[in-house]
Amino acid sequence: APEKKKLRILIFVSFFIVLLIASMLFIIKENLSIAVREIEILHSQIPADFDGYEILQISDINGKYFDINQEKLIQKISVLSYDIVILTGDYLSEPNTDDYRPILDLLDFFEEQGTPVYYILGERDYNYDSDNIEEDFISFNPVEKNDLMKEMDRTGAHFIYPIQEITRGESKIYLTGIKFYEAAFARSEE
DSSP states (O other): OHHHHHHHHHHHHHHHHHHHHHHHHHHHHHHTOOOOOOOOOOOTTSOGGGTTOOEEEEOOOTTOOSSGGGHHHHHHHHTSOOSEEEEESOOSSSTTOOOOHHHHHHHHHHHHHTOOEEEEOOTTSSOTTOSOEEEETTEEEESSOOHHHHHHHHTTOEEOSSEEEEEETTEEEEEEOTTOOHHHHHHHTO
16 A cells, blocks of 8 residues: 555656646747737728738837847748837846847847837836836836837837827828827827
């Protein structure tokens, strides 16, 4: 009976170790995967000039490389069709780190292509302990640009706040944060 008990414990421990290794491999694979999803947005307030206008959104680089100099990510992006790129935060692994290179390699690619890039910051991209933040539900507007923002601006990327106007034909759309309502759009056209 003691041998059977030892065997059960050994089987349980072995099963647990295999399950743990499988879970770790799944998490690593998911963290290094690139998901591409296509979404069509139909709305009566989108001007006809923007019919077929394509926006590439990239989020959550988190200081990671997808192959050397982002080659795997750039290969995925190069076969896509898009008019502008919107980066929606979490470029760094942690606030106050200087792991800018992964996002800057991507921005250098867009700069070489001449593609307009707009960005907001995520919670990993700016020190939340700072008093220099104007909070806005899912994103925020720092009073002073940090080093990451200065590097992104250097590549020609445009910070979305307070508002960015996009023109196509005779029509305009606006990129902004959640708290900038229609009244703010009207003021920007004056």
